[in-house]
Amino acid sequence: MKIRNIGLIDCDGFKFPNLALMKLSAYHKQKGDNVSWAGLKDVDKTYISKVFTYKKFNVSSFFDLGEIVTGGTGLNNNTLADKIEHIMPDYSIYKTKKAYGFLTRGCPNKCSWCIVPKKEGGIKANADITEFWTNQKEAVLLDNNVLASDHGLNQIEKIIDLKIKIDFNQGLDCRIIAKNKSIAKLLSEVKWIRFLRMACDTKSQIPYIKKALKNLNEYGFKNYRVFVYVLVKDIEDALERVLFLKDIGCNPFAQPYRDFETNKEPDKSLKRFARWVNHKAIFKNVEWDDYK
Numbered sequence: 001m002k003i004r005n006i007g008l009i010d011c012d013g014f015k016f017p018n019l020a021l022m023k024l025s026a027y028h029k030q031k032g033d034n035v036s037w038a039g040l041k042d043v044d045k046t047y048i049s050k051v052f053t054y055k056k057f058n059v060s061s062f063f064d065l066g067e068i069v070t071g072g073t074g075l076n077n078n079t080l081a082d083k084i085e086h087i088m089p090d091y092s093i094y095k096t097k098k099a100y101g102f103l104t105r106g107c108p109n110k111c112s113w114c115i116v117p118k119k120e121g122g123i124k125a126n127a128d129i130t131e132f133w134t135n136q137k138e139a140v141l142l143d144n145n146v147l148a149s150d151h152g153l154n155q156i157e158k159i160i161d162l163k164i165k166i167d168f169n170q171g172l173d174c175r176i177i178a179k180n181k182s183i184a185k186l187l188s189e190v191k192w193i194r195f196l197r198m199a200c201d202t203k204s205q206i207p208y209i210k211k212a213l214k215n216l217n218e219y220g221f222k223n224y225r226v227f228v229y230v231l232v233k234d235i236e237d238a239l240e241r242v243l244f245l246k247d248i249g250c251n252p253f254a255q256p257y258r259d260f261e262t263n264k265e266p267d268k269s270l271k272r273f274a275r276w277v278n279h280k281a282i283f284k285n286v287e288w289d290d291y292k
């Protein structure tokens with residue numbers, strides 16, 4: 001079979017390893033193709049991927065990009081074929097020492113602001129940790145609601161046994177931790193890379209955050225190790241949430257609301273609020289009324 005030259009383009013600027021591109025690279029290398037970052041020479045085929053929705057992109061090249069295939073939430077909803085989805089990622093293209101992957105896909109909830117249920121549907125098992133882990137000390141898990149899945153919970157037990165440090169970087173569902181002490185106990189046994197992350201997207205979630213923290217505290221897990229995503233759609237509502245989180249010693253991280261249908265830039269006032277929260281020195285020392 002003819003060896004082909006494959007080009008890759010990461011539209012997110014290499015801030016975070018692009019899992020789809022790592023899998024595509026592995027797939028083509030297994031077939032004997034040459035894989036490189038696009039734009040350095042003529043190629044037969046180019047994969048363009050963009051995960052984040054908040055930045056526009058423009059591809060121009062002096063070289064021939066050949067057949068172009070695009071994918072990722074930031075561009076469209078194209079997903080990988082099953083034989084590529086379940087391949088060991090080629091971590092060498094980002095020179096990363098961490099493993100990356102999804103243990104589960106989807107979410108049983110249907111929050112109006114979230115693209116996950118539309119894109120991935122209900123919660124389902126996706127992979128065993130060993131499908132994308134090759135003895136790295138740390139793994140970043142991209143699951144959207146791992147605690148809603150029995151497979152996900154079994155995988156967390158396996159990860160504890162394997163002593164892998166992890167980060168569920170999309171956050172864990174506070175309602176499940178609040179309702180189930182055995183899950184809080186399980187999470188207290190995990191080695192976290194830095195934070196255990198949750199989300200507090202509306203004021204109605206504050207009681208769940210309180211109860212989830214109470215359960216975690218019972219097993220010795222401290223609030224300063226909890227990072228909380230805060231959706232900012234209404235500033236007054238978000239202010240109450242971030243002040244509550246600050247008060248109890250958690251780390252709030254504000255995310256201005258962006259409509260995933262229109263992908264319109266968030267309102268300037270929401271961005272200003274997020275800057276205030278996310279600049280830790282300012283957040284600690286300056287009140288919102290003075291900052292705004």
Ligand code: SF4
Nearest residue numbers: 107109110111114144
């Ligand atoms: S729980 Fe999280 S992942 Fe699930 S729909 Fe709501 S925001 Fe999306």
